[in-house]
Amino acid sequence: xxxxxxxxxxxxxxxxxxxxxxxxxxxxxxxxxxxxxxxxxxxxxxxxxxxxxxxxxxxxxxxxxxxxxxxxxxxxxxxxxxxxxxxxxxxxxxxxxxxxxxxxxxxxxxxxxxxxxxxxxxxxxxxxxxxxxxxxxxxxxxxxxxxxxxxxxxxxxxxxxxxxxxxxxxxxxxxxxxxxxxxxxxxxxxxxxxxxxxxxxxxxxxxxxxxxxxxxxxxxxxxxxxxxxxxxxxxxxxxxxxxxxxxxxxxxxxxxxxxxxxxxxxxxxxxxxxxxxxxxxxxxxxxxxxxxxxxxxxxxxxxxxxxxxxxxxxxxxxxxxxxxx
Amino acid sequence: xxxxxxxxxxxxxxxxxxxxxxxxxxxxxxxxxxxxxxxxxxxxxxxxxxxxxxxxxxxxxxxxxxxxxxxxxxxxxxxxxxxxxxxxxxxxxxxxxxxxxxxxxxxxxxxxxxxxxxxxxxxxxxxxxxxxxxxxxxxxxxxxxxxxxxxxxxxxxxxxxxxxxxxxxxxxxxxxxxxxxxxxxxxxxxxxxxxxxxxxxxxxxxxxxxxxxxxxxxxxxxxxxxxxxxxxxxxxxxxxxxxxxxxxxxxxxxxxxxxxxxxxxxxxxxxxxxxxxxxxxxxxxxxxxxxxxxxxxxxxxxxxxxxxxxxxxxxxxxxxxxxxx
Numbered sequence: 001x002x003x004x005x006x007x008x009x010x011x012x013x014x015x016x017x018x019x020x021x022x023x024x025x026x027x028x029x030x031x032x033x034x035x036x037x038x039x040x041x042x043x044x045x046x047x048x049x050x051x052x053x054x055x056x057x058x059x060x061x062x063x064x065x066x067x068x069x070x071x072x073x074x075x076x077x078x079x080x081x082x083x084x085x086x087x088x089x090x091x092x093x094x095x096x097x098x099x100x101x102x103x104x105x106x107x108x109x110x111x112x113x114x115x116x117x118x119x120x121x122x123x124x125x126x127x128x129x130x131x132x133x134x135x136x137x138x139x140x141x142x143x144x145x146x147x148x149x150x151x152x153x154x155x156x157x158x159x160x161x162x163x164x165x166x167x168x169x170x171x172x173x174x175x176x177x178x179x180x181x182x183x184x185x186x187x188x189x190x191x192x193x194x195x196x197x198x199x200x201x202x203x204x205x206x207x208x209x210x211x212x213x214x215x216x217x218x219x220x221x222x223x224x225x226x227x228x229x230x231x232x233x234x235x236x237x238x239x240x241x242x243x244x245x246x247x248x249x250x251x252x253x254x255x256x257x258x259x260x261x262x263x264x265x266x267x268x269x270x271x272x273x274x275x276x277x278x279x280x281x282x283x284x285x286x287x288x289x290x291x292x293x294x295x296x297x298x299x300x301x302x303x304x305x306x307x308x309x310x311x312x313x314x315x316x317x318x319x320x321x322x323x324x325x
Numbered sequence: 326x327x328x329x330x331x332x333x334x335x336x337x338x339x340x341x342x343x344x345x346x347x348x349x350x351x352x353x354x355x356x357x358x359x360x361x362x363x364x365x366x367x368x369x370x371x372x373x374x375x376x377x378x379x380x381x382x383x384x385x386x387x388x389x390x391x392x393x394x395x396x397x398x399x400x401x402x403x404x405x406x407x408x409x410x411x412x413x414x415x416x417x418x419x420x421x422x423x424x425x426x427x428x429x430x431x432x433x434x435x436x437x438x439x440x441x442x443x444x445x446x447x448x449x450x451x452x453x454x455x456x457x458x459x460x461x462x463x464x465x466x467x468x469x470x471x472x473x474x475x476x477x478x479x480x481x482x483x484x485x486x487x488x489x490x491x492x493x494x495x496x497x498x499x500x501x502x503x504x505x506x507x508x509x510x511x512x513x514x515x516x517x518x519x520x521x522x523x524x525x526x527x528x529x530x531x532x533x534x535x536x537x538x539x540x541x542x543x544x545x546x547x548x549x550x551x552x553x554x555x556x557x558x559x560x561x562x563x564x565x566x567x568x569x570x571x572x573x574x575x576x577x578x579x580x581x582x583x584x585x586x587x588x589x590x591x592x593x594x595x596x597x598x599x600x601x602x603x604x605x606x607x608x609x610x611x612x613x614x615x616x617x618x619x620x621x622x623x624x625x626x627x628x629x630x631x632x633x634x635x636x637x638x639x640x641x642x643x644x645x646x647x648x649x650x
Contacts, residue, residue: 021378031375032357049374050356053346089434091416108433109414119444120528126451127524128517135534145553148521155517156558162509167575170502177499184487184512184630192453192480192623196473199452203445209460228470233481240485250492297622298517305509
C-alpha cells in the first residue's frame with residue numbers, strides 16, 4: 001500500500017480538477033485513478049483520470065460517469081485483495097479504515113507480484129518443502145538443504161510409524177509373504193488420492209471458492225468420490241491379479257481369489273480414507289491456527305500410509321482368517 | 326488481447342492529443358495508456374494519460390517525459406506475458422508483430438486472472454489430478470471423479486510395477502520378513518524428496534527463474550543435495566533401529582546392525598535418486614513436448630517407488646548376503 005496518491009475535493013469541476021492534477025500529480029504512484037476525499041479525510045468516490053478527461057469542463061467531479069467506488073477494508077488479507085482485484089478489474093483500489101477514512105492505495109502490479117509470490121509459496125509447500133522465498137539458483141546450497149531437510153526429516157519421523165505398524169503385522173507377513181507384494185501399491189494409492197484432494201481444497205480455500213464453514217459439504221462430496229475412485233482402482237487391482245494368475249505370469253498361491261478380494265477391498269477403504277483425510281486436513285490445519293497450505297502432498301501421503309497399512313492388514317485378517325492367516 | 330485502444334499520431338501536441346482522446350476515448354478498454362502509432366501502423370511509443378495531462382499544452386507527444394516503450398511480441402507465451410508485467414509494473418502492454426506493427430493491448434487485470442488461473446492449474450496438476458478449470462463446487466460429481474480417476478488409474482497402473490518388483494523379492498521377504506518392515510518408510514522417503522524437487526523446478530521453470538538449458542546446473546546441484554538429504558534421513562533411520570533394539574521396543578533379530586546399515590545405505594540411495602529424478606522429470610517432459618507441470622508429486626512418487634524397491638533390495642542383497650539372505 002502507498003499513501004502517494006492524488007486526492008481531490010469532491011465539489012470542484014472537471015477543469016479545476018485537471019489543473020489540480022497538473023499541479024500536484026508529478027511523482028505520484030499512479031495518476032490513473034484519482035480519489036475524491038472530503039474535509040475529514042473520508043473517501044467519497046474514486047475517479048479514473050480517463051473519465052475526468054472525457055468529462056465536460058464544468059461538470060462536477062461527483063457527477064462524472066465512472067464505475068462505482070470499491071474500497072478495500074484495512075483488515076483485508078492478501079488473498080482478499082487478490083480476489084477483489086480479480087473481481088473488479090481495476091488498476092488500483094483504495095484502502096479505507098472502518099470509518100471510511102482513506103489510508104492509501106494498492107496498485108494492480110503489486111497485486112500481481114503478491115499473487116505470483118503467494119502461488120509460488122503454495123506450490124513449494126505443497127511439494128513438501130519450506131517456501132524458498134527466492135529464485136531456485138539464488139538460494140545457497142546449505143540453506144536449500146535446510147529448507148528441504150527439515151520437512152523431509154519431520155515426514156520421515158512420521159513415516160517411521162509405518163515401521164511400527166508393520167512390526168505388528170510381521171507375523172502375518174511371515175505367514176503370507178504374498179501380502180507384502182501389494183503394500184507399496186495400496187499405500188501409494190491412498191497417498192495419491194489424498195494428495196489430489198488436499199491440493200484441490202488448498203487452492204479452493206486460497207481462491208475463496210470454498211470457505212472454512214463449507215467443510216461439511218466438502219466431506220459430503222469427498223466420501224462418495226473416494227468410494228467411487230477406490231472402486232475403480234479396486235476393480236483394476238482385482239483384474240490385474242486375476243489376469244496374472246490366469247495367464248501364469250505370477251503364482252499368488254491357491255488362495256489367490258481371496259488375496260485379490262483383499263487387495264480390492266483394501267483399495268476401496270484406503271482410497272476413501274485418503275480422499276476424506278486429504279480434503280479435511282486443510283480445514284483441520286486452519287482450525288488449529290496453521291496455514292492450510294502446510295498440508296503438503298507428502299504430509300498427506302505420510303498420514304495415509306500408516307492408516308493404509310492398518311486398513312490393508314485389517315481387511316486381510318478379516319478375509320484371509322482361517323486360510324492364509 | 327483487445328484491439329480496443331486509443332492510437333494517436335506521434336507528431337501532434339499534448340493539447341491536440343487531449344482533444345483527440347476526448348473525442349475518441351469513450352468505450353475504449355483503457356485510457357490509462359495511449360499508443361503513438363505512425364501512418365504504417367507501426368508502434369512508436371506508449372504514453373500514459375497521466376504523463377500527457379502533466380505535459381505542457383504545446384509539447385510534442387514524442388517529447389513528453391514517460392517511461393520507455395515495452396512491447397510484447399505476438400509470439401510470447403502466457404508465462405512470458407506474466408513475467409513482463411511483473412518486471413515492468415505497467416497497467417497495460419501493447420502487442421506487436423515481428424515488423425513492430427501494433428496488434429492490440431493486454432491489460433494488467435487480464436494478466437492477474439491469467440496468472441491466478443495458471444497457478445491453480447499448476448497446483449491441481451501437482452497434486453496429481455487433471456486441472457478442474459472451474460471452482461471446486463461448480464464441477465459436477467462425475468466430471469470430478471473422471472478428472473481425478475483418470476490420473477489415479479494411470480498412477481495405479483504404474484504403481485503395479487511395484488508389485489512386479491516385489492514379486493522378484495518375495496523369496497528374500499520370506500527369508501527375512503524384517504526387511505519388509507521398512508519398505509513404506511524407504512520408498513515414501515524417495516517419493517517425498519522427489520516431490521520436493523519436482524515442485525521447486527516446475528515453479529522455477531514457470532517463473533522463468535530456470536531455463537530448460539539449465540538442466541545440467543540443476544542436476545549438478547540436486548545430486549549433492551540428494552546425497553546430503555539422504556545422509557540425514559539415513560542417520561535418523563540407523564539411530565531409530567539402534568534405539569528401538571537397545572531399548573527393547575522391537576527385536577530386529579541378531580543381524581540387526583546389518584539391517585540398520587541396509588536401511589541407512591538404502592535411504593541415501595533412494596533419496597538421492599528421488600531428488601535427481603524429481604528435478605529432471607520436468608525437463609524431460611518439456612523436452613518430450615509435454616507440459617513440465619504434468620510431473621505431479623504422485624507421478625514422481627510412483628516413479629521413485631519402483632526404483633526405490635530395487636535400490637533397497639539391491640543394497641540388502643549386497644549387505645545381508647551370507648547372513649539373512
